[in-house]
Amino acid sequence: EAGVTQFPSHSVIEKGQTVTLRCDPISGHDNLYWYRRVMGKEIKFLLHFVKESKQDESGMPNNRFLAERTGGTYSTLKVQPAELEDSGVYFCASSQSLAGLHEQYFGPGTRLTVT
Amino acid sequence: GESVGLHLPTLSVQEGDNSIINCAYSNSASDYFIWYKQESGKGPQFIIDIRSNMDKRQGQRVTVLLNKTVKHLSLQIAATQPGDSAVYFCAENTAQNSGAGSYQLTFGKGTKLSVIP
Numbered sequence: 001e002a003g004v005t006q007f008p009s010h011s012v013i014e015k016g017q018t019v020t021l022r023c024d025p026i027s028g029h030d031n032l033y034w035y036r037r038v039m040g041k042e043i044k045f046l047l048h049f050v051k052e053s054k055q056d057e058s059g060m061p062n063n064r065f066l067a068e069r070t071g072g073t074y075s076t077l078k079v080q081p082a083e084l085e086d087s088g089v090y091f092c093a094s095s096q097s098l099a100g101l102h103e104q105y106f107g108p109g110t111r112l113t114v115t
Numbered sequence: 116g117e118s119v120g121l122h123l124p125t126l127s128v129q130e131g132d133n134s135i136i137n138c139a140y141s142n143s144a145s146d147y148f149i150w151y152k153q154e155s156g157k158g159p160q161f162i163i164d165i166r167s168n169m170d171k172r173q174g175q176r177v178t179v180l181l182n183k184t185v186k187h188l189s190l191q192i193a194a195t196q197p198g199d200s201a202v203y204f205c206a207e208n209t210a211q212n213s214g215a216g217s218y219q220l221t222f223g224k225g226t227k228l229s230v231i232p
Contacts, residue, residue: 045219056217091158103149106158
């Protein structure tokens, strides 16, 4: 079974530009999560999708971040315009569709560098 | 706000010895805990989880202990191997969140485990 995949693995952009990150969850997983780790800090939750709906977006830092999951399969996270403090590693995770908490499987992450 | 933290940022152990990685949490409402292992260039890999109605859970070479009285979580790795070298994170979720359908995890800072051959 394929795991969670993310694209690109690394992105370097200039301040003010736009970047779109993509996540493909494990097939059949309705729950999809975005997390990020900025330098020197803990991994922080951004948001949680159940299928195509945003279940919890309390971790989104500001309106420069837009996450979508049209069709309830893969998800994109767009940062527009990017700022220096957005640099870090963005992780996607997915978990199975059963109700309640279950282990979240993480992708390898996208390392975003804003210069 | 309340958060999950780690006692020791680094831990070095001899190959074959047992490792114990500790984690303190401050949110008494936390009821689900996970240990993750992260190797360089990879995402966090699930190791083992435990719910608050248990105080011990065992996996293959790993054991997680939960002490709710002192809000402490530990991960024990038996017969540590070079392949166990990584950063280990504990993470938690609260019943308040999960009851509302939010499964967000709160992560600690991580402990780097180095295995000496």
